[in-house]
Amino acid sequence: MNEVAASQAHVPGIEAIVIGASAGGVEALLSIFGNLPKGFGLPIIAVLHLPDERRSHLAEVFARRVSMPVVEARDKELIEPGTLYFAGPGYHLSVEHDRSLSLSQEDRVHHSRPAIDYLFESAADSYGKGLLAILLTGANQDGAQGLLHVQQHGGTTVVQDPAEARVAVMPRAALALHTPDHILTLSRIGDLLASLESSSC
Amino acid sequence: MDKSTDIELRLLIEAIYLKYSYDFRDYSGASVKRRVAHALRQFDCKTISALQERVLHDPTAFMQLLQFLTIPVSEMFRDPSHFLAIRQEVVPLLKTYPSIKIWIAGCSTGEEVYSMAILLREEGLLERTIIYATDINPSSLEKAKQGIFSLENVRAYTHNYQQAGGQRSFADYYTAAYDYAIFDKTLRENVTFADHSLATDSVFSETQLISCRNVLIYFNKKLQDRAFGLFHESLCHRGFLVLGSKETLDFSAYSKQFEPLVKQERIYRKL
Numbered sequence: 001m002n003e004v005a006a007s008q009a010h011v012p013g014i015e016a017i018v019i020g021a022s023a024g025g026v027e028a029l030l031s032i033f034g035n036l037p038k039g040f041g042l043p044i045i046a047v048l049h050l051p052d053e054r055r056s057h058l059a060e061v062f063a064r065r066v067s068m069p070v071v072e073a074r075d076k077e078l079i080e081p082g083t084l085y086f087a088g089p090g091y092h093l094s095v096e097h098d099r100s101l102s103l104s105q106e107d108r109v110h111h112s113r114p115a116i117d118y119l120f121e122s123a124a125d126s127y128g129k130g131l132l133a134i135l136l137t138g139a140n141q142d143g144a145q146g147l148l149h150v151q152q153h154g155g156t157t158v159v160q161d162p163a164e165a166r167v168a169v170m171p172r173a174a175l176a177l178h179t180p181d182h183i184l185t186l187s188r189i190g191d192l193l194a195s196l197e198s199s200s201c
Numbered sequence: 202m203d204k205s206t207d208i209e210l211r212l213l214i215e216a217i218y219l220k221y222s223y224d225f226r227d228y229s230g231a232s233v234k235r236r237v238a239h240a241l242r243q244f245d246c247k248t249i250s251a252l253q254e255r256v257l258h259d260p261t262a263f264m265q266l267l268q269f270l271t272i273p274v275s276e277m278f279r280d281p282s283h284f285l286a287i288r289q290e291v292v293p294l295l296k297t298y299p300s301i302k303i304w305i306a307g308c309s310t311g312e313e314v315y316s317m318a319i320l321l322r323e324e325g326l327l328e329r330t331i332i333y334a335t336d337i338n339p340s341s342l343e344k345a346k347q348g349i350f351s352l353e354n355v356r357a358y359t360h361n362y363q364q365a366g367g368q369r370s371f372a373d374y375y376t377a378a379y380d381y382a383i384f385d386k387t388l389r390e391n392v393t394f395a396d397h398s399l400a401t402d403s404v405f406s407e408t409q410l411i412s413c414r415n416v417l418i419y420f421n422k423k424l425q426d427r428a429f430g431l432f433h434e435s436l437c438h439r440g441f442l443v444l445g446s447k448e449t450l451d452f453s454a455y456s457k458q459f460e461p462l463v464k465q466e467r468i469y470r471k472l
Contacts, residue, residue: 075418076425076452091447094231096421103418103447104232105274122231 015130020116022138024166087114094122120146129154138170209249227424281364307416311345335397348384
């Protein structure tokens with residue numbers, strides 16, 4: 001799990017990627033997704049904490065800068081390969097056993113709806129060891145429990161290097177709860193994703 | 202270990218159905234699983250099997266569990282632009298009917314019901330409208346009948362009301378008492394509150410408008426289609442179906458039998 005070993009990280013059998021971020025997350029995600037190879041073949045599902053009121057423009061913002069289809073996740077939508085899904089504001093986003101997406105309005109988790117924990121836990125239940133979960137910069141504890149759940153279900157976990165994270169609270173909270181498979185900088189996370197793609201083709 | 206949890210969860214849901222006729226079998230699994238996990242902690246049960254034993258032998262415990270299984274998250278004039286669109290696009294057409302029947306399916310604690318009643322009163326339609334407000338949770342229905350909401354929440358609703366095209370002062374509709382807002386009981390004179398399940402019950406009346414908001418997201422596709430089937434059967438020719446802001450007919454078998462009137466606001470008309 002050190003940086004050198006992780007740079008050669010190779011994770012076979014990944015079927016889906018989930019990513020969670022909070023404060024500082026837009027830049028972090030742009031940095032990762034901006035370098036994805038054309039025709040990236042895996043689904044990516046992202047929760048980025050947002051103020052509830054606003055209509056989310058995340059999908060539009062990213063669609064202009066990412067070389068894969070980017071959409072706001074819709075209820076009961078089947079997860080398509082090579083698509084980047086963002087959770088919209090005000091609803092939790094989950095993955096169902098039939099690999100469709102679902103929305104719900106249960107109470108906030110760590111003051112957040114959507115909650116990273118709910119996405120990670122439900123995706124782990126569905127994808128098991130085929131899941132790669134990545135937790136980035138943020139100022140709260142969301143996602144830590146979710147990463148632990150992913151690991152307990154055989155999935156691969158990655159935490160952004162707290163030294164690099166704009167706000168290190170969220171990565172640190174995750175590290176306090178479990179030992180991830182990798183602690184990586186954003187650029188290494190980008191490399192990891194690119195390597196997944198080449199290995200899956 | 203986790204496989205066992207999934208088995209236990211299915212058995213619990215089956216037991217609830219067999220014993221109490223509440224059917225959660227086609228609810229979206231991820232959310233049900235979380236809510237049961239939450240209930241386990243509150244009931245101080247170590248396993249779902251232990252919870253199952255309790256609810257099978259103790260109807261009171263089941264009623265407590267039901268409060269976890271249903272999600273009473275609601276607000277008045279939620280998504281104000283939705284209500285503004287109803288006022289501007291639907292009301293003029295509703296006015297052509299001599300009498301109107303409206304079904305608010307999954308009305309929870311009544312916020313949607315009072316919102317609709319206030320809108321109809323301001324448009325001069327409430328007196329010739331019958332509203333059926335249904336839910337599966339008797340406790341929620343009881344609260345809806347009371348029409349008493351926390352004053353703190355009502356302050357937030359006031360903003361929604363204004364944005365939704367409200368024509369008066371929102372305070373005209375309630376009396377403040379301590380920390381509560383007691384809503385004008387004449388608003389519910391034409392409201393019938395009733396126990397009804399979209400999963401197990403059938404259509405009870407012909408209606409001109411059905412509002413079912415933030416209910417269908419908790420159903421899987423099969424159950425969503427059952428609900429859409431009931432709505433289709435209940436609605437009169439060219440009747441209106443209004444959904445929550447994240448709910449859509451797009452993935453449904455019924456998508457061809459409705460047309461969007463205001464797609465962005467999830468307002469549809471039966472074809």
